[in-house]
Structure formats: structure tokens, C-alpha cells
Amino acid sequence: SYVLTQPPSVSVAPGETASITCGGSNIGVLNVHWYQQKPGQAPVLVIYSDRDRPSGIPERFSGSNSGNTATLTISRAEAGDEADYYCHVWDRGYDHMVFGGGTKLTVL
Amino acid sequence: QITLKESGPTLVKPTETLTVTCTFSGFSLTTSGVGVGWIRQPPGKALEWLALIYWDDDKHYSPSLKNRLTITKDTSKKQVVLTMTNMDSVDTGTYYCAHSDRIAEDSFDIWGLGTMVTVSS
Numbered sequence: 588s589y590v591l592t593q594p595p596s597v598s599v600a601p602g603e604t605a606s607i608t609c610g611g612s613n614i615g616v617l618n619v620h621w622y623q624q625k626p627g628q629a630p631v632l633v634i635y636s637d638r639d640r641p642s643g644i645p646e647r648f649s650g651s652n653s654g655n656t657a658t659l660t661i662s663r664a665e666a667g668d669e670a671d672y673y674c675h676v677w678d679r680g681y682d683h684m685v686f687g688g689g690t691k692l693t694v695l
Numbered sequence: 696q697i698t699l700k701e702s703g704p705t706l707v708k709p710t711e712t713l714t715v716t717c718t719f720s721g722f723s724l725t726t727s728g729v730g731v732g733w734i735r736q737p738p739g740k741a742l743e744w745l746a747l748i749y750w751d752d753d754k755h756y757s758p759s760l761k762n763r764l765t766i767t768k769d770t771s772k773k774q775v776v777l778t779m780t781n782m783d784s785v786d787t788g789t790y791y792c793a794h795s796d797r798i799a800e801d802s803f804d805i806w807g808l809g810t811m812v813t814v815s816s
Contacts, residue, residue, distance in 0.1 A: 675744075
């Protein structure tokens with residue numbers, strides 16, 4: 588089955604830019620979605636279809652996808668961005684959805 | 696406004712069957728492109744996709760759990776039900792349901808708050 592690989596943790600200073608990667612075989616041909624999950628809360632969709640933002644999500648959140656890596660970029664990081672982030676794809680070749688292992692973002 | 700709410704037992708015994716219900720509002724599961732999925736999360740661990748059902752009754756299951764899962768919908772009651780047989784301690788976790796739409800490439804744009812299920816004798 589398809590596997591998505593994320594770094595367990597990423598740190599960023601306030602005001603700087605954080606990049607969270609999601610690796611998968613030829614992931615560039617798939618639509619990648621990203622979710623933010625804060626402790627004790629349900630996940631929230633922050634990016635869908637590689638780079639589109641749902642309404643209400645700040646422009647500081649952006650996404651890209653090419654080759655074997657998709658990336659979630661958070662510009663001008665804030666303390667409120669501290670959370671776990673998960674990537675997600677639908678692998679239609681194998682007819683199933685997959686989530687990455689998650690990345691804990693620390694803003695310090 | 697789309698909302699979803701999960702309900703079900705908080706405690707099940709090993710080998711029992713789990714039935715969790717997702718009751719939703721703000722959309723119809725008869726609308727083309729709309730789906731409802733189930734995702735779970737063991738304590739302190741990552742999200743795991745379980746199943747997805749579409750407006751046309753098209754169903755998809757996690758390959759590793761396919762033999763234990765059944766997803767159904769009741770459009771008149773605005774509910775989606777997931778059953779999981781032969782429960783084990785490793786199935787302990789929070790079970791979420793979420794709204795999906797093919798317009799947004801099957802992303803899960805709205806989630807319920809989740810229901811915690813513990814498997815223990």
C-alpha cells in the first residue's frame with residue numbers, strides 16, 4: 588500500500604517560515620491535503636488539492652507538490668500555529684486513502 | 696452550516712462488534728459528489744483512514760481492515776454507520792467522521808468532534 592513519510596517534528600522561530608514535507612512515490616500526480624490538529628481537538632483542513640485554502644484559513648498557509656514531495660509552508664509563524672500536521676492522499680491506484688504519520692510543529 | 700456528531704459506546708470488550716453512528720446536518724447524502732468518511736486515532740498516534748461512503752452508495756475501505764468493516768448510510772435519518780467486528784485493544788482510540796466532497800478532491804473539510812472508544816475486558 589501507499590506510504591506517506593513526514594518528519595516527526597519541525598521547529599520554527601516566531602515570524603519565520605516553517606516547511607513541513609510529505610514524501611511519497613510520485614506523489615506529484617496525486618492531490619495532497621493537509622490538516623492541522625491541536626491537542627484535544629479534531630483535525631482542521633488547512634490546504635486541499637495541493638495548494639488551495641478553505642475559507643477562513645490565513646494566506647500564511649500555502650502548499651506545493653511535485654515529484655516525490657509535497658510541502659506545507661507556514662509563513663510568519665505564530666504561537667497559535669503549534670500543532671500536529673498531517674498530509675493525506677487518495678491513492679486511486681490501490682483504491683484507498685492514506686494519512687502521513689504527522690509532524691509536530693513547535694514555534695519557539 | 697455543516698456539522699457532524701459521532702456517537703457510540705465508550706467501552707467495548709475484546710471480540711465484540713463496535714457500532715458507531717455519525718449524525719450530520721447542513722448537507723444531504725443524496726447530493727452528487729458528497730461523501731462521509733470515518734477516521735480513527737489511537738491515543739498519541741497518527742490519524743488512520745477507515746472507510747468512505749458516497750452519495751451513490753459507492754463504498755471504500757482500508758485494505759488492512761476491510762474484512763472487519765461495514766459502512767452504511769440512512770439518508771432519511773441523515774446518518775452514516777460504521778461497524779467493526781472482532782474488536783481488540785489496538786482498536787482503542789478516537790473515532791471521527793468527516794464530510795467529503797469531490798469538488799474538493801475528496802478532502803475531509805468538516806470533522807466531527809470524535810468519540811473515544813476503549814477496548815477492554
